[in-house]
Amino acid sequence: xSSVLHAIVExxxxxxxxxxxxxAITGAAALLCGVIGVFTVVRGQSFAGHALSDINATGxxxxxLAGISPVWGYVAISVAAAGAMEAIGIDRRRGRDIATGIVLxxxxxxxxxxxxxxxTLSGASNAxxxxxFGSIWTLSPGTVPIVIALGAGAITLLAVIYRPLLLSSVSxxxxxARGVSVRIVGALYLLxxxxxxxxxxxxxxxxxxxxxxxxxxAGALHLxxxxxxxxxxxxxxxxxxxxxxxxxxxxxxxxxxxxxxxxVSFFIVVLxxxxxxxxxxxxxxx
Amino acid sequence: xxxxxxVSADASPGTAPALAVxxxxxxxxxxxxxxxxxxALGAGELAGLIGSNGAGKTTxxxxxLGLQAQSVGVVRIGGQAPGRRASxxxxxxxxxxxxxxxxxxxxxxxxxxxxxxxxxIPLPSRRRRELVQAMLRAVDAERFxxxxxxxxxxGEQQRVLIAHALIQRPRVLLLDEPLASLDLRSExxxxxxxxxxxxxxxIAVLISAHDVNPLLPAMDRVVYLAGGRAAVGRxxxxxxxxxxSELYGHHVDVxxxxxxxxxVAGPGGEQGSDLTLAHAHGTDLEVSP
Amino acid sequence: xxxxxxxxxxxxVIAGLVGFFVVLRGSAFAAHAxxxxxxxxxxxxxxxxxxxLAGLGAFALLGAAGIGWLGHRDRQDVAxxxxxxxxxxxxxxxxxxxxxxxxAAYSLLFGEILGVSNxxxxxxxxxxxxxxALIAFLYRPLLLSSVLxxxxxVRGIPRQALELAFxxxxxxxxxxxxxxxGTTLIFSLMIxxxxxxxxxxxxxxxxxxxxxxxxxxxxxLAIAAAYQLDLPVGFFVGVLSGAAYxxxxxxxxxxxxxxxxxxxxxxxxxxxxxxxxxxxxxxx
Numbered sequence: 087x088s089s090v091l092h093a094i095v096e097x098x099x100x101x102x103x104x105x106x107x108x109x110a111i112t113g114a115a116a117l118l119c120g121v122i123g124v125f126t127v128v129r130g131q132s133f134a135g136h137a138l139s140d141i142n143a144t145g146x147x148x149x150x151l152a153g154i155s156p157v158w159g160y161v162a163i164s165v166a167a168a169g170a171m172e173a174i175g176i177d178r179r180r181g182r183d184i185a186t187g188i189v190l191x192x193x194x195x196x197x198x199x200x201x202x203x204x205x206t207l208s209g210a211s212n213a214x215x216x217x218x219f220g221s222i223w224t225l226s227p228g229t230v231p232i233v234i235a236l237g238a239g240a241i242t243l244l245a246v247i248y249r250p251l252l253l254s255s256v257s258x259x260x261x262x263a264r265g266v267s268v269r270i271v272g273a274l275y276l277l278x279x280x281x282x283x284x285x286x287x288x289x290x291x292x293x294x295x296x297x298x299x300x301x302x303x304a305g306a307l308h309l310x311x312x313x314x315x316x317x318x319x320x321x322x323x324x325x326x327x328x329x330x331x332x333x334x335x336x337x338x339x340x341x342x343x344x345x346x347x348x349x350v351s352f353f354i355v356v357l358x359x360x361x362x363x364x365x366x367x368x369x370x371x372x
Numbered sequence: 373x374x375x376x377x378x379v380s381a382d383a384s385p386g387t388a389p390a391l392a393v394x395x396x397x398x399x400x401x402x403x404x405x406x407x408x409x410x411x412a413l414g415a416g417e418l419a420g421l422i423g424s425n426g427a428g429k430t431t432x433x434x435x436x437l438g439l440q441a442q443s444v445g446v447v448r449i450g451g452q453a454p455g456r457r458a459s460x461x462x463x464x465x466x467x468x469x470x471x472x473x474x475x476x477x478x479x480x481x482x483x484x485x486x487x488x489x490x491x492x493i494p495l496p497s498r499r500r501r502e503l504v505q506a507m508l509r510a511v512d513a514e515r516f517x518x519x520x521x522x523x524x525x526x527g528e529q530q531r532v533l534i535a536h537a538l539i540q541r542p543r544v545l546l547l548d549e550p551l552a553s554l555d556l557r558s559e560x561x562x563x564x565x566x567x568x569x570x571x572x573x574x575i576a577v578l579i580s581a582h583d584v585n586p587l588l589p590a591m592d593r594v595v596y597l598a599g600g601r602a603a604v605g606r607x608x609x610x611x612x613x614x615x616x617s618e619l620y621g622h623h624v625d626v627x628x629x630x631x632x633x634x635x636v637a638g639p640g641g642e643q644g645s646d647l648t649l650a651h652a653h654g655t656d657l658e659v660s661p
Numbered sequence: 662x663x664x665x666x667x668x669x670x671x672x673x674v675i676a677g678l679v680g681f682f683v684v685l686r687g688s689a690f691a692a693h694a695x696x697x698x699x700x701x702x703x704x705x706x707x708x709x710x711x712x713x714l715a716g717l718g719a720f721a722l723l724g725a726a727g728i729g730w731l732g733h734r735d736r737q738d739v740a741x742x743x744x745x746x747x748x749x750x751x752x753x754x755x756x757x758x759x760x761x762x763x764x765a766a767y768s769l770l771f772g773e774i775l776g777v778s779n780x781x782x783x784x785x786x787x788x789x790x791x792x793x794a795l796i797a798f799l800y801r802p803l804l805l806s807s808v809l810x811x812x813x814x815v816r817g818i819p820r821q822a823l824e825l826a827f828x829x830x831x832x833x834x835x836x837x838x839x840x841x842x843g844t845t846l847i848f849s850l851m852i853x854x855x856x857x858x859x860x861x862x863x864x865x866x867x868x869x870x871x872x873x874x875x876x877x878x879x880x881x882l883a884i885a886a887a888y889q890l891d892l893p894v895g896f897f898v899g900v901l902s903g904a905a906y907x908x909x910x911x912x913x914x915x916x917x918x919x920x921x922x923x924x925x926x927x928x929x930x931x932x933x934x935x936x937x938x939x940x941x942x943x944x945x
Contacts, residue, residue, distance in 0.1 A: 136693075184684055523917075
């Protein structure tokens with residue numbers, strides 16, 4: 087039995103402190119993404135969810151330039167971008183798509199400037215990569231409290247607006263008829279999304295932020311149409327994919343072609359996609 | 373009143389009705405949505421396709437358009453079965469939303485009715501321009517021909533879409549709930565316009581609606597759908613308590629109030645599982661099981 | 662420098678053309694995902710030591726096909742997001758296999774338009790011609806289905822095939838433009854210029870021409886400014902695109918409010934024989 091286990095789990099996996107930290111962080115991120123992702127998919131705001139993570143390059147590079155922790159840059163730019171998307175107007179589906187795109191365009195423009203200054207003024211050529219891809223393995227202990235506070239804040243906000251948000255996500259007309267201010271609920275939801283995306287970007291990088299936000303929720307919505315069970319399945323899928331992905335990434339240190347391991351984001355994204363495909367096939371069968 | 377001739381499979385195009393629906397049944401997601409629906413419309417006739425939500429109206433329209441396959445039965449346009457590309461049928465979709473930012477004028481949308489499905493860039497031509505102008509005049513849309521379609525009112529958008537559908541001279545015009553989001557006045561105008569177009573252009577017009585009243589003054593014929601079955605005939609033949617009770621499978625009352633008709637469910641309601649084909653009252657009215 | 666002007670102009674024409682339909686159809690996410698996902702192809706090509714253009718093209722088409730295929734029975738935005746992260750995950754894998762990552766990543770994102778070489782001109786021109794031809798071929802069905810997809814369907818235009826063909830246009834535009842201007846720049850041009858143009862011009866033809874003109878103006882202005890001030894081109898393109906969009910929105914709002922004002926005067930919003938309201942929408 088133990089030899090089988092050793093074939094799957096390379097030695098040292100359960101003893102490594104780095105692995106423990108990675109498992110905890112992705113666990114928290116998976117929980118948050120599972121809950122917020124279901125709303126994001128139902129409301130058709132996947133692009134906004136992804137754009138908020140991409141735009142963190144702007145915040146990260148600005149923070150790098152100012153010499154402060156990138157987390158603050160992420161948080162500031164996410165909230166600002168969410169506010170801009172809301173201000174431009176996202177009531178119509180096509181208009182929303184363009185509004186998100188424009189915010190992203192301006193964000194990219196600024197990022198080009200900040201990254202240019204990062205490399206020319208402070209000579210930090212690695213800033214680009216760090217900002218763009220993040221890394222599960224390199225989260226500094228100082229940022230952990232901020233990440234926890236952000237996550238708790240996002241979850242609390244979501245719990246407060248849960249019922250009006252659900253109603254207005256299903257039908258904005260119904261919600262308006264019940265006296266819900268659809269616009270304010272939408273803005274608060276975007277704020278929660280911005281916080282969640284900022285923290286997942288810090289913890290697991292921009293690629294995984296979108297992957298864990300959209301993939302598990304979209305898969306779960308094929309399996310269940312009830313909000314609670316959809317959130318539960320989304321969280322379960324996100325957890326399974328990220329923990330299995332970490333395990334595989336750890337194992338891959340012994341794989342070709344190079345001895346430094348395959349990126350964990352690759353494994354998690356592929357696993358998320360496989361779960362999604364499985365859910366769709368199951369739903370199609372009946 | 374116009375008579376519907378019984379349609380046979382080998383009717384020649386010259387004498388065939390513009391639209392003939394023969395014993396059509398349709399299944400959607402494993403559910404039987406239409407049961408043995410039959411009716412025919414001649415050129416110049418206007419008919420209402422009446423039924424509540426889920427009665428099968430949109431499915432029937434999609435079958436006629438060839439966008440959805442029927443499980444049994446035949447649809448003929450001018451005596452011929454339509455292909456996938458139902459060029460003999462014009463269509464105005466249900467509950468559309470046009471973006472006010474669209475850089476497309478009413479005139480452009482009508483022109484796309486001529487050749488919107490062809491590849492390549494359209495070459496400017498005088499004939500094309502005149503055709504569009506004539507069509508805009510026919511639907512009273514010249515006033516707002518150069519405004520963006522997304523900025524027009526609901527009634528004006530209906531006119532533009534009707535012109536878009538009619539410019540290729542179809543034999544049949546289908547409209548899916550065109551009155552749903554209109555105010556009373558535009559409702560009136562659109563119905564009057566459709567009645568005039570049916571007469572002048574010699575086309576068969578089929579209008580789906582959940583309320584029969586706005587169509588009462590213009591309708592030559594009604595196709596009343598309930599539970600996927602249809603009752604067909606003149607308005608005063610179909611909108612009657614006996615006929616609709618049989619169609620619904622339970623008792624309904626038909627009330628007349630200041631020239632308006634109100635259909636209400638009556639007390640009780642035995643399920644009409646043992647309905648049989650009935651030729652009622654010696655007319656061409658049919659209630660199919 | 663001359664090369665930068667020429668290539669910048671070509672790229673802007675393509676972005677203005679393809680972007681016109683991107684904005685009309687609300688496909689901004691796809692226009693972002695296809696170029697960004699193609700980055701994985703470039704990374705893979707660097708790792709395997711093959712032609713970068715081939716890698717880019719293959720992955721751009723792969724992304725387009727993925728979005729079209731997955732979007733068939735799910736929300737388009739979900740399909741786009743999933744395709745994108747899958748490609749980015751692959752890109753991260755390929756990058757980890759190669760040593761030279763940081764500078765390569767920056768240039769793929771923001772391009773090196775000021776360093777365009779002569780032998781990049783020919784493939785760019787060839788791909789541009791193909792892209793223009795494809796858009797011209799699909800012009801009318803794309804326009805009709807962008808206005809109201811049901812109308813296109815009734816006229817026998819298959820919705821999914823048309824969507825796939827359009828995504829292929831984006832992929833083609835991506836392949837030719839990413840190596841010279843980077844993924845973010847092409848995205849900026851595809852969104853900003855057409856979104857501004859549709860506010861000013863009310864007919865499809867004029868909006869299309871204006872979209873191309875604005876895109877070319879943005880690129881040339883940005884190159885000049887970048888050269889003068891020694892700052893990245895991407896910065897100017899992003900900011901100018903945003904500014905063009907903002908001006909367009911302001912113009913549309915002003916036009917809308919003045920149209921409403923003059924429409925209110927004749928005490929009618931359009932009776933059948935009401936010549937007074939004829940000029941209310943006029944304008945274009």
